[in-house]
Amino acid sequence: MAPDALVVGAGPAGLMAADRLLAAGCSVLLAEAKPSPARKLLMAGKSGLNVTKDETLDAFISNYYEASDWLRPMLEAFGPAHVQDWMRAQGQKVFTGSSGRVFPKSMKASPLLRHWLADLRARGLDLRTRWRWRGGGHFDTPDGPMTVTPEATVLAMGGASWARLGSDGAWAGILREVGVEPAPFRPANMGFRVDWSEPMARYFGEPLKGVALIAGDRSLRAEAVISARGLEGGGIYALSRSLRDGAGLFVDLFPDLSAEALTDRIARRPARESAANRLRKLGLAGGRLALVQEFLRPLPADPRDAAQALKRLPVPLSGPRPMDEAISTAGGIRRADLTDELMLRALPGTFAAGEMLDWEAPTGGxxxxACLATGRWAGDGAVRFIASRSG
Structure with a gap:
């Protein structure tokens, strides 16, 4: 087979790269290892597909940490406003929630994916499933080994989380054989293990509300979920980078009160009142009360000490959940191994996009x-490469 372009991986980055190549008039073969495309996208859409965040571009780009500078041109070319326009062009009305997160009206990924795939196929996309990449243009397929000889290739096989959905990171070993050494994978946007005592079992599945979560110099008003495995949920994911890198986790159980105001409230409680009743009278219940009973026994007798402890309750963590359970991963192909067009320096004509690249970001769109933006950028780079070869 000799299409103009080969795209490996049918997630958002690969689909966007294929979209750009087709728009330029290239013939495109899109190879996907799983029986159907975009499985991780569909899983993400089960709880509401958060496509982007409506905020200033500078604020948006700052969420990519060390990769902000080199991703900036790609996000300027296809950032939050562009994503929303693109969604509408795909027949998906969007709305912005109170936090600035942008969702399709349907809240699901499936209508978007159906429309997008139908459009790509109508424009000539050759989608092959159950094709597992073995390096170069070589694949294991249901019909046996296959070799594709394209003018350009875009690799978009994801990171190393949720292997059952297609992102297993196996490509890293293949690239090492040709001299590309990816940065080690690490979990991102994940829960953390906590070694609970037996009495905590009654609180498993309970949300932890009305708190501020603290890690390093960050304090965040957000929810978490107490589970048999530890702590999970949006607030934990938002702090996961700091927690993964060694910061301790603290919980402010009274984020709306200053330490002085809480001290005064505690001091006004009857001296003979039991600690359990005192905590309940202060307004602690459910998961918040459970954390105190788990990690702050006995409650300090001095009102000021008790207030400070309740404003900064330490929660000992036993490390992150396994990488395959993480929403995303850090690590991947390093910036130094790529040209400005996302072409691998060691493999002229081969581009990379999406979570294969060494960047990370929080959830929230x-x-x-970034997967869409880097897929678009790599697809456009492949178009120019093909044009240069034919010229």
């Missing part, structure tokens, strides 16, 4: 936007 940043992950999907």
């Amino acid at each position: 940043y992950l999907l936007t």
Whole structure:
């Protein structure tokens, strides 16, 4: 087979790269290892597909940490406003939630994916499933080994989380054989293990509300979920980078009160009142009360000490959940191994995009936007490469 372009991986980055190549008039073969495309996108859409975040571009780009500078041109070319326009062009009305997160009206990924795939196929996309990449243009397929000889290739096989959905990171070993050494994978946007005592079992599945979560110099008003495995949920994911890198986790159980105001409230409680009743009278219940009973026994007798402890309750963590459970991963192909067009320096004509690249970001629309933006950028780079060869 000799299409103009080969795209490996049918997630958002690969689909966007194929979209750009087709728009330029290239013939495109899109190879996907799983039986159907975009499985991780569909899983993300089960709880509401957060496509991007409506905020200033500078604020948006700052969420990519060390990769902000080199991703900037790609996000300027296809950032939050572009994603929303593109969604509408795909027949998906969007709305912005109170936090600035942008969702399709349907809240699901499936209508978007159906429309997008139908459009790509109508424009000539050759989608092959159950094709597993073995390096170069070589694949294991249901019909046996296959070799594709394209003018340009875009690799978009994801990171190393949720292997059952297609992102297993196996490509890293293949690239090492040709002299590309990816940065080690690390989990991102994940829960953390906590070694609970037996009495905590009654609180498993309970949300932890009305708190501020603290890690390093960051304090965040957000929810978490107490689970048999530890702590999970949006607030934990937002701090996961700091927690993964060694910061301790603290919980402010009274974020709306200053330490002085809480001290005064505690001091006004009857001296003979039991600690359990005192905590309940202060307004602690459910998961918040459970954390105190788990990690702050006995409650300090001095009102000021008790207030400070309740404003900064330490929660000992036993490390992150396994990488395959993480929403995303850090690590991947390093910036130094790529040209400005996302072409691998060691493999002229081969480009990379999406979570294969060494960047990370929090949840909230940043992950999907960067996958789309880098897929678009790599696809355009492949178009120019093909044009240079034919010229």
